[in-house]
Amino acid sequence: MGRAEERQARQRGARRAARGRPSGGKRTGIRRFFTWKKLLGTFFGFCLLGMLGFVILYMVVDIPEGNAAAKMQSNVYRYSNGDVIARTGDVNREIVDLAKVPEDVQKTFVAAENKSFYKDEGIDFKGTARGVLNTVTGKGKQGGSTITQQYVKNYYLSQDQTVSRKLQELVISLKVDREKSKDDILAGYINTSYYGRGAYGIQAAAQAYYGVDAKKLDVSQGAYLAALLQAPSQYDWTSATATGRKLVKQRWNYVLDNMVEEGWLDSGKRAKLTFPTPEPPKAPPGREGQIGYLVDEAKREVLRDSGLSEAQFEAGGYTVTLNIDPKKQKQLEKAVDRKLNDKLDRKKNKADARVQAGAASVDPKTGKVLAMYGGEDYVKHFTNNATRRDYQSASTFKPLILAAALEQGATTQDGKPITAGTIYDGTSKRPVKGSEVGFAPPNEDDVDYGPVTVQKAMNKSINSVFAQMGVDVGMPKVMEMAGKLGMDVEGLPAVPAQTLGSMGASPLEMAGVYATLDNHGKKVTPALVGSVEHKDRTIDLPDPIGDQVIKRGTADSLTSVLTGVVDDGTGHAVRNPVQDVAGKTGTSDDNKSAWFTGYTPKLVTSVGLFGEGAPGTPEKNKQVSMRGAGGLQRVAGGSFPAEIWAAYTFDAMGAPSKFDLDTDMGAAIAPPPEPTKSQPPREPSSTPSKPEKDPSSKPPTQSPSSKPPTQSPSSKPPTQSPSSKPPTQSPDPSHTIGIPDDPDDRVPGRD
Structure with missing residues (x-):
């Protein structure tokens, strides 16, 4: 081959190499791995895998329980x-x-x-x-x-x-x-x-x-x-x-x-529309003041009455509406502060530091607890004084003895029916007759009253009379009556000593007892809780008003008799010229508790004071005497408790009201004649607490609710105020009931 041919051959090879050969050539580098087909295939493969994974995930994952x-x-x-x-x-x-x-x-x-x-x-x-x-x-x-x-x-x-x-x-x-x-x-x-x-x-x-x-x-x-x-x-x-x-x-x-x-x-x-500016944030309500007492008692009542377990309730979601009227709640707190707390110096006076107050106020027609005072402050004193049952009810128990007598038609030892006019021997320390258990209680200040009517015995809270009456009725019947009216007497012995109110009771419990009397014998069980609501369940609560547990005549007779305690007895601190009031004082042994439980036709309130050892002292939480507190030798039911009751009730009552009574006995109807005493009472052993003079020479004392006399058997005698003023006319409904002045003297009543 010549040079010309060789040159031509090289040129043809170069041209072929430049053009490339579709057949027989091989791709090199990155182009060997990425082509449009491969990229699309990979993309769709991932999509299919993703879809398959999501399907599997959808099948595997269930809707869980809420966290x-x-x-x-x-x-x-x-x-x-x-x-x-x-x-x-x-x-x-x-x-x-x-x-x-x-x-x-x-x-x-x-x-x-x-x-x-x-x-x-x-x-x-x-x-x-x-x-x-x-x-x-x-x-x-x-x-x-x-x-x-x-x-x-x-x-x-x-x-x-x-x-x-x-x-x-x-x-x-x-x-x-x-x-x-x-x-x-x-x-x-x-x-x-x-x-x-x-x-x-x-x-x-x-x-x-x-x-x-x-x-x-x-x-x-x-x-x-x-x-x-x-x-x-x-x-x-x-x-x-x-x-x-x-x-x-x-x-x-x-x-x-x-x-x-x-x-x-x-x-x-x-x-x-304008921008609705929100309110400033408020601190959530805590447990201070009365709030803790109200919340704790409401929870206890819900668990007692609803059938809910504590675990169910504490899971939350419940709206508990209390029957507490916020206005009356404030009025009760104000009354306790004004009539008690403001007069005590708990930091400097040892006796003052011992005093604990509790109170409960109930509507007798509905059973609703409208106000409750549990103590000075929940964060300072955890125990709710309105519901505690560890202090004696004292003489606030006496009306229950008479209620048992009237309900049973009981008679005295000599066979005479027991009524408001029945004569008893009021000699102090007189041994009761007919009891297998010897009992001879002294009267307050060891005063001898001689022969007295049951009405006067209630007015003056004469222990010897009611001890004998309890035996006459039969102590089992007395305890049965206490249970019917709402006191917890289970397991307590039916002995004459119970006539002095030796059993424990709470202000809330006693408010229920007296509310039943006020409600003409239909049982009232105080209800703090009005309703309980939950979005997922219905909560039913029992009706606070129950069956007729005692005859109306019995209940109304007790109310009539208890007006005498207010008009002419130990409860004189709550007398009011235009408002019918019935109630009973109580002072326990050694002055460890003092009570006034009273009512009008619309409102029943029980106030209790309890002697409790102060924190930081050897007697902490123990029951102690309140003697000397507030400058009094003895804190009796007719002192601070009655004053608190009056300050609250006459502020909360509104228009005055009259009792509608179906009875022919008691101070609100006709005072029985005073018996001739066989002997004058001897002077009390405690000079500062001399008994009131014998009012037998005074005109008959009657409540403002008494009506003028007629010749019919059911007629009622004229009404006279305790001070023998002319009968009080029916007040103007617009008249505002005033709070009576404090008693002129601070000598406690004998209860």
């Missing part, structure tokens, strides 16, 4: 007017049905968070994908979610921001949207969300920001609460910065504008 924190609620205690007394529990949440949230308020949350809520399937794929990507790439924890997804996160899952939690949220949201109604999901969302100020759920939020229940929110307030959910702390108006306030107002406007856009709010109404 414990999301289920936790507080129990709410309210006064009878609906005002909140306290909330108890670790979480301030009260779940409410969606029906109790106004419809336009419901829509504010949808407008704020998820306008497509009623049309979507519970998830936002785009927002969820963005949230997953942000989490994976470390760009933060933000990401769009539907109301359903947020509800699932709050109720079923945790607040953790992880890929696995996001995927769980997606799957559970799809299932929840298919298994629950939109209303159920929305209710769950607004009840589990956190609104700031320690408030979980819309009910707690409504109270925290506007001081109202959720059912009373308006659309403007609802829009603010819906706006809060984006940033509760930053958007709380009272603590927000200028920027925070600007942002929450923008968010508020955004919510309302969305509602107009969706047709949920009229544009004209929208234009008139």
Whole structure:
């Protein structure tokens, strides 16, 4: 081959190499691995794997039980007017049905968070994908979610921001949207969300920001609460910065504008709405003052009467409405402060430091406990003095002995019927007759009264008379009567010593006993709790008014007799010229307790004072004498207890009222004639407590409720005041009952 041919051959090879050869050539480098076909195949493969994985995840992941924190609620205690007394529990949440949230308020949350809520399937794929990507790439924890997804996160899952939690949220949201109604999901969302100020759920939020229940929110307030959910702390108006306030107002406007856009709010109404500035935050009510006593006793009563276990109740979600009237509650507290606490110096006077007060006030027609005083302060004195039963009831027990006598038609040892006019020997330390157990009780100050009527024996609280009467009636019958009227006598011996009120009782218990008398013999069981509500169950409570446990005539006769205690006896501190009052004082052995339990036709109140060893002393929590307290040699029932009763009752009563009595005996009807005494009473052993002069020479003492006499057998004699003034005319209903002055002397009554 010549040179020319060789050159031509090389040129042809170069040209072939430049063009490449489709057949027989091989690809080199990265092009061997990435082609359009391979890329598309890989993409669709991953999609198929993802879909398969999601299907498997959907099949494997079930809707879990709601987490414990999301289920936790507080129990709410309210006064009878609906005002909140306290909330108890670790979480301030009260779940409410969606029906109790106004419809336009419901829509504010949808407008704020998820306008497509009623049309979507519970998830936002785009927002969820963005949230997953942000989490994976470390760009933060933000990401769009539907109301359903947020509800699932709050109720079923945790607040953790992880890929696995996001995927769980997606799957559970799809299932929840298919298994629950939109209303159920929305209710769950607004009840589990956190609104700031320690408030979980819309009910707690409504109270925290506007001081109202959720059912009373308006659309403007609802829009603010819906706006809060984006940033509760930053958007709380009272603590927000200028920027925070600007942002929450923008968010508020955004919510309302969305509602107009969706047709949920009229544009004209929208234009008139102004920003609803929330109230400043308030410290949650604690247990100080009387609150702790009320809450503890209400809980005890709920557990006693509802059939709920303590575990069920403490799971939360209960609204307990008390019968307590907040106005009367304040009046009772004021009366105790004014008539007792303000007169004691507990820090400097040892005797004053020993005095504990308790009181309970009951409506005799309904059995509702309208006011209760448990002690100086729950955080200082834990024991509730209104419900404690460890102190003797003393002479407040005496009316029950007469009630047993009248109910049984009992007779004296010589066969005479026992009535208000029956004559007994009032000699001090006279041994009772007819008893297998020897008993000879002294009268207060060891005073001998000689022959006296039962009426006067009640007025002056003569121990010897009622000890003998108890034996005449039969002590088992007396104890049975005490049980019928509401005292806890189980296991107590039926012995004559019980006639002095040696058994324990509480002011609440004694208020119930006397309320039964006031209610003409129909049993009254004081009820502190009016209702218990829970969204998932119905709670039934027993009726405080029970059956007729004693005859009306018996109950009314006792009321008539007890007016004499007030008009002409140891209860004279509560006399009132225009208001019928019946009651009984009581002072226990060694002055460890002192009582006044009294009533009008509309209100029954029992006040007890108890001697208790002060903290920091060797006698701490022990029963001790109250002698010397408040500057008195003896704290008797006719002193502080009666004064507290009068200050409270005549402030709380309103218009005066009269007893409607079906009886022919007692001080309110006709005072029996005083018997001729066989011997004058000897002087008492304690000079400062001399007995009152024998009033037998005075005109008959009658209650203001007595009526003019006629010749009919049922007629009633003219009414006279204890000071023998002319009969009092019926008062003008508009007349305001005044609080009587304190007794001129501070000598305790003999009870």
